[in-house]
Amino acid sequence: MLRVHTLFIALGLLAAAAPFAAPVTDPWARPSGEPLTAEAAFQLQPPEREKTGLRLQWDIAPGYYLYRERLHFEVLAPAGARLPPANLPVAETHDDAELGKVRIYRGQLVAHLATAGVTRLRVRWQGCADRGICYPPQQQDFDVKDAAP
Numbered sequence: 048m049l050r051v052h053t054l055f056i057a058l059g060l061l062a063a064a065a066p067f068a069a070p071v072t073d074p075w076a077r078p079s080g081e082p083l084t085a086e087a088a089f090q091l092q093p094p095e096r097e098k099t100g101l102r103l104q105w106d107i108a109p110g111y112y113l114y115r116e117r118l119h120f121e122v123l124a125p126a127g128a129r130l131p132p133a134n135l136p137v138a139e140t141h142d143d144a145e146l147g148k149v150r151i152y153r154g155q156l157v158a159h160l161a162t163a164g165v166t167r168l169r170v171r172w173q174g175c176a177d178r179g180i181c182y183p184p185q186q187q188d189f190d191v192k193d194a195a196p
Contacts, residue, residue: 082176082178082180083108083111083176085174085182085183085185087108088107088108088111088174088176088182089105089106089107089108089111089113089172089174089182089185090105090106090107090108091103091104091105091170091172091187092104092105092106093189093192094160094168094170094189094191096191096192096193097159099159099161099163100159100160100161100162100163101159101160101162101165101168101191102157102158102159102160103120103157103158103159103160103170104155104156104157104158105152105155105156105172106155107152107153107154107155107156107174110176110177110178111153111174111175111176111177112139112141112151112152112153112174112175112177113151113152113156113172113173113174114149114150114151114172114173114174114175115135115138115149115150115151115152116149116150117171117172117173117174117184118133118135118158118170118171118172119170119171119172120133120158120160120168120169120170120171121168121169121170121171122162122165122167122168122169123167123168123169123188124165124166124167125164125165125166128162128164128165130160130161130162130165131160131161131162133158133159133160134158134159134160134161135156135158136152136156136157138150138151138152139151139152139153143175144179145181165191166190166191167188167189167190167191168188168189168191169186169187169188169189170186170187170188170189171184171185171186172184172185173185
């Protein structure tokens with residue numbers, strides 16, 4: 048009987064101490080402990096037609112970045128159409144543990160593509176999180192709509 052009574056006292060002390068135990072957390076993690084998905088970390092908006100071509104915008108989550116050198120744009124239709132180099136803003140220099148000095152974008156990136164008549168576009172990019180997680184290259188195809196009247 049004494050053992051059962053001692054067990055109940057020990058369990059009671061553990062239960063009373065539980066609220067005071069310090070949680071073990073990763074300071075870089077979301078509340079769930081998981082990194083953002085690539086889609087959430089690098090939100091690419093559908094292309095918008097402008098007078099001189101197309102406008103693409105990424106909304107990049109805090110703590111994440113896109114590599115400038117990993118941005119690629121390809122015309123899928125009409126066949127044979129070519130794109131000149133994209134007009135991109137000045138990129139930040141970043142010292143990458145694997146790649147050395149690279150150029151990156153944080154926050155928001157707006158790219159302008161000087162082209163007319165493109166009806167289908169493929170966009171490729173790659174990015175990482177400051178906590179050391181890099182995502183595989185991403186790709187998205189778009190049907191490009193005409194500008195609103």
